[in-house]
Amino acid sequence: MSYRCSICGETHDDLPDITSDKPDHWWNVPAEERDKRILLTTDWCVIDNHDFFIRGVVEIPIHDYHRPFGFGVWVSQKQENFVTYMKNFESDEIGPFFGWLCTRISYYERETVLLKTQVCFRPGGLRPLVEVEPTDHPLAMDQKNGITLAKAWEIVHHYIPKTSTSKAD
DSSP, rough: OOEETTTTTTOSSOOHHHHHOSSSGGSSSSGHHHHHHHHSSSSSSEETTEEEEEEEEEEEBTTTTSEEEEEEEEEEEEEHHHHHHHHHTTTTSSEEEEEOOOOOOOOOOSTTTTTTEEEEOSTTOOOOOOEEOOOSSSSHHHHHHOHHHHHHHHHHHHSSSSSOTTTTO
């Protein structure tokens, strides 16, 4: 199966990860106030100097595949842990830290925002690994048990429309 990349427009055969560029809380701030109230980078977000978020990855093992599937997500952090993270950005010697998942993963019918997580930091510029607390939520079950490659593609095509690989197209 292939997909057309929304960034470069090319057709790719490798399984992509899915990501969110903002925490869901960003949308709660009126558009005309965002520039004044929100600091947002590709790795962290602060709203009203009160709510702190970092970007990480929920990795889901894929059976018989060479790498896990990744959801790029945002996780809340208490200010103290956020400051520690900012001072030790590329270190795996901090944490893990508790956080609430702050990304709606629409593939799952059950709400994902505010699932409990542990954020595990990694060296070398890798985004933190986000481990969803074990529950009966389908996301937690997928992270624990893994998924098939077919399900991973189903998730991808939930977000990225299927492209035809037929030469007749």
